[in-house]
Amino acid sequence: MWRDHLTEIIVFSLLFLLVSAMGFVAARWRAPKDMAHLDEWGLGGRSFGGWITWFLVGGDLYTAYTFVAVPALMFGAGAAGFFAVPYTIVIYPLVFLVLVRLWSVSHRHGFVTPADFVRNRFDSPVLALLIAITGIVATMPYIALQLVGIEAVLKTMGVTGDNALARHLPIIIAFAILAAYTYQSGLRAPALIAFVKDTLIYIVILVAIIYLPYKLGGWGDIFAAADAKFDASPNPNDGILLNANNQLQYVTLAFGSALALFLYPHSITGVLASRNRDVIKRNMSALPAYSLLLGLIALLGYMAIAAGVKPLPGATEGSVDNNTVVPLLFDQQFPDWFAGVAYAAIGIGALVPAAIMSIAAANLFTRNIYKEYLKRDASPAQEANVSKITSLVVKVGAVACIVFLDPQFSIDLQLIGGVIILQTLPAVALGLYTRWFHRTGLIVGWAVGMGLGMWMLYQVASPTRKHFGGSAFPLSEFGFDTTKTIYVGIVAVLVNLAVAALVTLAVRAAKVAEGVDGTTPDDYFADEGDPRVTPGTERDADSAREPVA
Amino acid sequence: MAAPEPEAPTTAPSRAKDHSPWNWLLFIPIVVPLIPAFFNGDSPRIFGFPRYYWLQLAWILLGVATTTLVYQMTKKRGER
Numbered sequence: 001m002w003r004d005h006l007t008e009i010i011v012f013s014l015l016f017l018l019v020s021a022m023g024f025v026a027a028r029w030r031a032p033k034d035m036a037h038l039d040e041w042g043l044g045g046r047s048f049g050g051w052i053t054w055f056l057v058g059g060d061l062y063t064a065y066t067f068v069a070v071p072a073l074m075f076g077a078g079a080a081g082f083f084a085v086p087y088t089i090v091i092y093p094l095v096f097l098v099l100v101r102l103w104s105v106s107h108r109h110g111f112v113t114p115a116d117f118v119r120n121r122f123d124s125p126v127l128a129l130l131i132a133i134t135g136i137v138a139t140m141p142y143i144a145l146q147l148v149g150i151e152a153v154l155k156t157m158g159v160t161g162d163n164a165l166a167r168h169l170p171i172i173i174a175f176a177i178l179a180a181y182t183y184q185s186g187l188r189a190p191a192l193i194a195f196v197k198d199t200l201i202y203i204v205i206l207v208a209i210i211y212l213p214y215k216l217g218g219w220g221d222i223f224a225a226a227d228a229k230f231d232a233s234p235n236p237n238d239g240i241l242l243n244a245n246n247q248l249q250y251v252t253l254a255f256g257s258a259l260a261l262f263l264y265p266h267s268i269t270g271v272l273a274s275r276n277r278d279v280i281k282r283n284m285s286a287l288p289a290y291s292l293l294l295g296l297i298a299l300l301g302y303m304a305i306a307a308g309v310k311p312l313p314g315a316t317e318g319s320v321d322n323n324t325v326v327p328l329l330f331d332q333q334f335p336d337w338f339a340g341v342a343y344a345a346i347g348i349g350a351l352v353p354a355a356i357m358s359i360a361a362a363n364l365f366t367r368n369i370y371k372e373y374l375k376r377d378a379s380p381a382q383e384a385n386v387s388k389i390t391s392l393v394v395k396v397g398a399v400a401c402i403v404f405l406d407p408q409f410s411i412d413l414q415l416i417g418g419v420i421i422l423q424t425l426p427a428v429a430l431g432l433y434t435r436w437f438h439r440t441g442l443i444v445g446w447a448v449g450m451g452l453g454m455w456m457l458y459q460v461a462s463p464t465r466k467h468f469g470g471s472a473f474p475l476s477e478f479g480f481d482t483t484k485t486i487y488v489g490i491v492a493v494l495v496n497l498a499v500a501a502l503v504t505l506a507v508r509a510a511k512v513a514e515g516v517d518g519t520t521p522d523d524y525f526a527d528e529g530d531p532r533v534t535p536g537t538e539r540d541a542d543s544a545r546e547p548v549a
Numbered sequence: 550m551a552a553p554e555p556e557a558p559t560t561a562p563s564r565a566k567d568h569s570p571w572n573w574l575l576f577i578p579i580v581v582p583l584i585p586a587f588f589n590g591d592s593p594r595i596f597g598f599p600r601y602y603w604l605q606l607a608w609i610l611l612g613v614a615t616t617t618l619v620y621q622m623t624k625k626r627g628e629r
Contacts, residue, residue, distance in 0.1 A: 079601060085582075085608075086608065089608050089612045090579050093575035093578050096575055097575055219598055220594075220597030223598070240601070241599070242589045242601075247585040247589065250585060254582070254583060281616075282620060285616045292606065295609070
């Protein structure tokens, strides 16, 4: 019953109202001369310094869903859930090497999205459209999942209803507020709120990892309790260490997820909003502080085991919702007011990434669908306006996903999202280094990688489901005599690359036109203070330039 | 079309080239955390943490140290 959780609900609501007010005020924070420009609304004026970028990108990459789902995975499966730690270590050197180049070329050409870059680099609106659609499709379920994070908290506080509408009303209200201030303030809203969110999360987790082990008898006892649970379970692949079967899956999932994470439009939006290359590079040394936090949060799953937490029932009869273990642990172990703070941290933690993701998806639509296909001469003010409206549509879509569909569907979609966003790697990430690939090759490779990835995900069974049961693909399906499993996304992107290379060789032999590269080699090193090329004159110049043979 | 070539930026000396041998160091924190043979074991324990957990958390420091070193070694001298 919600009455038992009154203190928690009050603390949660107060903090929620505080950040909502901040979201609206953010429009005036570091106020721009002219908000009616996509650079201002969608990228915060490309002006964020070290601290803001740290909070913004940290708040962006480490979402509420991560904070709820990773410990849930540890609770359910043990060591395999710890992949989130290597995953978030590996990503930073990759960004350091790769996304800095994207920042430079985007800074000089005024690119807002990765698809803008691809269009210019490979002179292919079709490829850019595919990249944009992939980004939007991959991002939508990710936004919906943020709602799953809030729902887990609301459920624990007893805020539920008899029918679907009543049960979802708090989320609908929360998202309506979020939509309103994102509409008004653009990227400045999540940037400002991220300060509160991350401060709350750091406080909660520091308290949790000192206080809870003290209450539960120390780390040795916590690991012993987890070990005992997994020993008793019939599943051969759980345990507090990896076994011979899931090691390959573990490392390919960590590596594949790292590659996918920095290709997601919302990560790129966060990086492009920073002021210069140094801000990004310095942040790659500072952001791992969040990885440490995530590693400790993951261990909350084991603390829940040691504390004897029983997850609340799931949406369907007889299932359990492991996502509720962390909120339940807080409810059981913390005083009410502090549990309320912890819940607010998770709830607000959902708002920051949801806002950035909807902005990123809206920018993709505006730049690569609206401007490319619907209104080529759109002014910057019109672009900003379309993006603002699209961000509202995206959020309505995300809420609809949660209200009308089984949340499991969003989780499946997010699983698919990681695999499909990886298929943009050859065009976006490798494209920053080389133009060797032919645009036709990239398109065919993308299509094959998508098809293969979907088929493989469909084939993965789990104890409870026949299809889409996870991302660990048994190699025996390919005819290998082994029980090892591998992450679907890695296989799909390797095949994508191979196909792209073969088709490139073939169409080049057939002398198919390659288009004109709109970038020059030193675009990739440009830094703050470098003169910008205005997008308008650039497109004209592109058509005037002689095609290279 | 007679639009002028927007090549003006290239006339400014392109000072910042990214190619530095230091960048190769960044492959260490990409490769090392992905080798289970290092961390997939129980002993030795530190503060009750099996090696699997404390060593993987320690790789975070490896990542921070490497990116910091590469940043310091490759940043443009005399600026900012």
